[in-house]
Amino acid sequence: MLDEMTYEDVELEELPLFRGLPAPRRTNLLRHAMVHGVPSGTVLFEQGDVPNFQLIVLAGSAHLFGRSTEGREVLIEAVRAPDLIIPAAVLTGAPYLMQARVPEPSRFLLIHAAAFRAAVEAEPLLAHAAIGSLAAQFRRMVRQIKNLKLRNSIERVGCYLLALSKRQGTPDRAVLPFEKTLIASELGITRESFSRALSSLGKSGIRVDGQMIEILDATRLAAVCAPDPLIDETDGEGFPI
């Protein structure tokens, strides 16, 4: 544990979030902070919980799920390192609207909510980082709403693949980042519809092989799903965390 802490301390210094912070403030903030490594499947918090910590993804990722009263559950967002996990809830002290689960072994920095709020209040650099994270997350939600309201399922799937291949830097293929059932729920459709959408896109220039999707003809694919930078593009890194 001691070893781990020392190791992490080095890494924390490298987070833009803490670079540039006056040393005493940083020390104070991190005094009661903890680094937690958690296994796949861990539930970080439930929807409805009042935030106790600001969680920061140091390595790995977290999945945010929305759950209905009858128990249906859909993926709303995947948060990848490095980012804050729902600062909107922590900074307002309001109950989480989503459940957070960990899909792979991951490491988080935990800062007591009150301490984090105080630090953001007092330290412009931290406030700046929080604003950047909040703004980026807000914009992702807006894009998702436009996606849901303005497109049908085939368009959503097609644009998802194009965006994925672009993000992965491989114009001729995309590798699905998680199970198809989960992606389907992210796109607001059932796993069956997702499967059918993929196979129907076979005649629009893609080839499906497990998690790997070959994009044989990006132009033809784009023609049927009408990609739109104001929905599909991911914001550049304006505010590094």
Add this chain to the structure above:
Amino acid sequence: MLDEMTYEDVELEELPLFRGLPAPRRTNLLRHAMVHGVPSGTVLFEQGDVPNFQLIVLAGSAHLFGRSTEGREVLIEAVRAPDLIIPAAVLTGAPYLMQARVPEPSRFLLIHAAAFRAAVEAEPLLAHAAIGSLAAQFRRMVRQIKNLKLRNSIERVGCYLLALSKRQGTPDRAVLPFEKTLIASELGITRESFSRALSSLGKSGIRVDGQMIEILDATRLAAVCAPDPLIDETDGEGFPI
């Protein structure tokens, strides 16, 4: 115009956003700021535009629309005074993802984007207000996504009415705040479906008369639409703007 400015100046002092700001900073911020009264129908900006100003709703409201490439258009959010209009775009300098239009005669404060960014950077009180506005807007988007992904159209309409009546403080009725077509697009359905949903809810304790919806039996209504505070409730005023 001079008269108007003087009048507004008094009002601006009362905005929590500016109360508590050091006088020189406030003066400096407002030096190049303008108050603009605009008629119903005005387009404040288009989606894709790069923000020139931070707009602040002083009186009235603004509607934010998402538009598809083929020209379909849906209401994503209504911003009411007092609030910031999409600080996420202004603070990151990224293009707007939505078009803003004014549904009623309204008044806005315009602050040059660069000046606003600088002021937020330098002034913790402003940063705090921006964070509060961003967080609240983020949470509204999350609620909307859960609403779209986890509910069918009848549930959305029923919960919309319940939330509306609660917000308006009249448990036995709700007055629709704008045209049904617009509300339908906000709920992610067509006007025809909205109309049918309303009439089908007739057997679940409501009576429709134009824009006025009587809620005869809130319990029965709640039984068919399963309201959920984590979707329908509106956040309390944690951070006044």
Add this chain to the structure above:
DNA sequence: ATCCAGCATTGATCCAAATCAAGGCATGAC
């Protein structure tokens, strides 16, 4: 008054996507 434009309703029909149901194909336990 009449006309018209904009919004809303209602009915008929169609279609996209959900649901229901049956297998398939891996992977891991034993």
Add this chain to the structure above:
DNA sequence: GTCATGCCTTGATTTGGATCAATGCTGGAT
């Protein structure tokens, strides 16, 4: 090996909501 288990696919069917089309209502404008 056999047997589960979890994920995915595919087919058949249903259904929720969209679309198409016609009509109604209301509030100006003239």
